Amino acid sequence: MVLNWNMEVIVDFIIVALGLIVLSISYYSPKSKKIKSLFFIRLGWIFFWMYILFDGLAILLINEYISIFDGLILIPMTICITIGVTYTIKETFYSKGLLFICGLSTLFIYIGMQPGATRIYLEAGYLRVDWAGSFNIMGILFTSISVLYLFFWGIKTWKNAPFLIKKEANIFFIGILFICPLGLIFYVLYLFETLLILVSGFMTMIGSLIFIFTLAREPKLLYILPFTIYRIVVKDRDGQPLYDHDWSDTNISEAIFTGFLNAVQLMSEEVMHIGGLLDINLEEGILIVKESKNITVGLVASKTSKLLRDSVIKFTDDFEMKFERELKNSVKDMSQYDAAFELIEKYFSNFPYKVIKSKKQPLLLTGKYVKIPLELENKLRKIFPDEEEYEAIKTELIKSPLSFISEFSTLYEEFKDEIEKISDDEMKYLDENNEKKKQ
Amino acid sequence: MNPGVHFSNLRKKALSEEAGSSGQLVWHLEMLLKFNYIKKIKVGHYSVLLPYELDEDVGRILFILRDRINNKIIHLLIENETFIKSEIYKKIDEKREDVYYRIKTLLDYDIIILNQDLDKEMCINNDLKEDIIKILDAT
Numbered sequence: 001m002v003l004n005w006n007m008e009v010i011v012d013f014i015i016v017a018l019g020l021i022v023l024s025i026s027y028y029s030p031k032s033k034k035i036k037s038l039f040f041i042r043l044g045w046i047f048f049w050m051y052i053l054f055d056g057l058a059i060l061l062i063n064e065y066i067s068i069f070d071g072l073i074l075i076p077m078t079i080c081i082t083i084g085v086t087y088t089i090k091e092t093f094y095s096k097g098l099l100f101i102c103g104l105s106t107l108f109i110y111i112g113m114q115p116g117a118t119r120i121y122l123e124a125g126y127l128r129v130d131w132a133g134s135f136n137i138m139g140i141l142f143t144s145i146s147v148l149y150l151f152f153w154g155i156k157t158w159k160n161a162p163f164l165i166k167k168e169a170n171i172f173f174i175g176i177l178f179i180c181p182l183g184l185i186f187y188v189l190y191l192f193e194t195l196l197i198l199v200s201g202f203m204t205m206i207g208s209l210i211f212i213f214t215l216a217r218e219p220k221l222l223y224i225l226p227f228t229i230y231r232i233v234v235k236d237r238d239g240q241p242l243y244d245h246d247w248s249d250t251n252i253s254e255a256i257f258t259g260f261l262n263a264v265q266l267m268s269e270e271v272m273h274i275g276g277l278l279d280i281n282l283e284e285g286i287l288i289v290k291e292s293k294n295i296t297v298g299l300v301a302s303k304t305s306k307l308l309r310d311s312v313i314k315f316t317d318d319f320e321m322k323f324e325r326e327l328k329n330s331v332k333d334m335s336q337y338d339a340a341f342e343l344i345e346k347y348f349s350n351f352p353y354k355v356i357k358s359k360k361q362p363l364l365l366t367g368k369y370v371k372i373p374l375e376l377e378n379k380l381r382k383i384f385p386d387e388e389e390y391e392a393i394k395t396e397l398i399k400s401p402l403s404f405i406s407e408f409s410t411l412y413e414e415f416k417d418e419i420e421k422i423s424d425d426e427m428k429y430l431d432e433n434n435e436k437k438k439q
Numbered sequence: 440m441n442p443g444v445h446f447s448n449l450r451k452k453a454l455s456e457e458a459g460s461s462g463q464l465v466w467h468l469e470m471l472l473k474f475n476y477i478k479k480i481k482v483g484h485y486s487v488l489l490p491y492e493l494d495e496d497v498g499r500i501l502f503i504l505r506d507r508i509n510n511k512i513i514h515l516l517i518e519n520e521t522f523i524k525s526e527i528y529k530k531i532d533e534k535r536e537d538v539y540y541r542i543k544t545l546l547d548y549d550i551i552i553l554n555q556d557l558d559k560e561m562c563i564n565n566d567l568k569e570d571i572i573k574i575l576d577a578t
Contacts, residue, residue, distance in 0.1 A: 383462035393466060408469040415446050415465055421484050
């Protein structure tokens with residue numbers, strides 16, 4: 001059997017190979033894999049690469065049946081992508097677009113079963129197997145719908161990407177632009193000039209390469225959801241905070257937040273039994289409160305989501321199990337619950353941090369919980385009377401070498417003595433030259 | 440750039456431009472010293488701060504030349520090779536006691552020396568002359 005190798009087949013196979021890389025990155029990189037929206041988008045991508053693969057195979061083997069089968073793969077591909085994108089945005093499978101596609105699918109299958117759905121012809125020096133007539137138009141329509149949905153998803157992802165991964169999101173969006181609208185435009189133009197299918201293939205290939213590059217650098221791009229989570233607080237039955245974690249700057253102090261949570265809990269005791277979950281609509285977001293045997297967990301997000309609620313439930317159950325001993329002994333020390341960060345990583349690792357909003361923002365670890373000896377604290381407070389400045393220095397303490405404090409103290413005293421020793425006249429004598437030059 | 444700046448001057452400049460306390464300034468200076476971005480030398484009562492790579496002798500000259508009258512004296516001695524001590528203050532049009540005070544400092548740090556043949560004449564230390572000219576050209 002003679003294989004019909006040509007440029008189009010090679011481009012198709014390269015796209016499929018790149019697609020497999022994207023697929024493996026999207027599957028192995030996230031810690032929590034059970035995200036429905038992503039499952040459908042990934043399934044859609046699989047069908048897309050199957051479609052490209054069978055397109056290449058149909059031409060390679062000059063087989064019309066494979067070409068029809070290839071066209072019909074567009075149906076599950078479009079359905080999956082539509083569901084995935086709709087679910088990402090609305091957390092529901094159903095949409096008018098899906099109904100339209102399902103209706104259109106019946107027609108597409110019917111046309112595909114009719115004689116003359118495909119044709120074999122010589123183009124640019126090689127044999128092509130291609131869809132013909134209405135089947136071809138329907139194929140292009142289905143491809144366009146799914147690519148446009150993907151484009152819409154790309155825009156959403158790019159728009160919602162937090163500052164920390166914005167650079168990668170920009171590159172990712174360039175990749176999307178190569179696939180759609182560029183790839184799509186050439187794909188539609190192929191109706192008029194067959195060779196443009198090659199250009200469309202190249203555009204898709206370049207887009208896929210950029211796609212892989214950005215996903216390899218920042219897999220979280222796949223999980224950017226159209227909402228923001230701000231903060232989670234765990235408190236015990238007495239209302240004492242045990243764990244506090246921020247994703248975004250909420251400007252709500254820990255005391256106010258815990259107090260609010262206590263008030264909510266008191267008010268809702270009648271409607272909330274142990275194990276219960278409550279969504280409270282706030283002015284600029286939603287508070288999800290989960291009550292369990294020993295703790296209450298409160299999570300603030302920009303809008304409610306089933307995925308978030310599930311994550312809160314699982315987080316609460318695991319927190320109870322992980323800190324069973326501490327909770328039984330009524331341990332109030334927040335540092336004893338620091339290990340809960342592992343649970344944050346387990347259940348919320350897909351949610352990007354939005355604490356940093358611009359590159360001008362100072363990047364400091366919080367010094368809020370740093371405990372320093374009383375003697376040292378008094379000394380530092382004398383040197384830094386301003387509370388904000390003192391807190392900033394405490395923040396710096398976290399990352400300073402151990403000997404730093406004593407060296408700093410010595411230097412401070414040395415400079416202090418120096419200022420006292422030097423008379424004003426001498427100071428003036430040394431400053432004059434520069435001042436004059438500036439003038 | 441201000442190599443050879445001393446702490447009091449730095450404090451005045453830094454804290455007038457940015458909000459913050461002396462403590463914060465010292466904190467950051469200690470960080471820079473700790474991680475070898477800058478070094479500190481003593482010139483008289485002054486703690487002088489220099490970029491880590493800068494030679495200490497050059498740093499000392501830089502600090503001394505920051506003073507206007509010192510600068511004038513050095514310029515005079517470069518232009519004239521030697522000059523009688525008692526004539527310098529007249530030539531640069533400054534108070535006698537101010538000039539004598541500085542000549543003493545310059546002699547203490549061997550930036551200028553007394554001429555071996557003519558005791559009352561001053562000249563720039565030949566060992567440092569090249570560095571001094573470079574510094575003056577750069578500033």
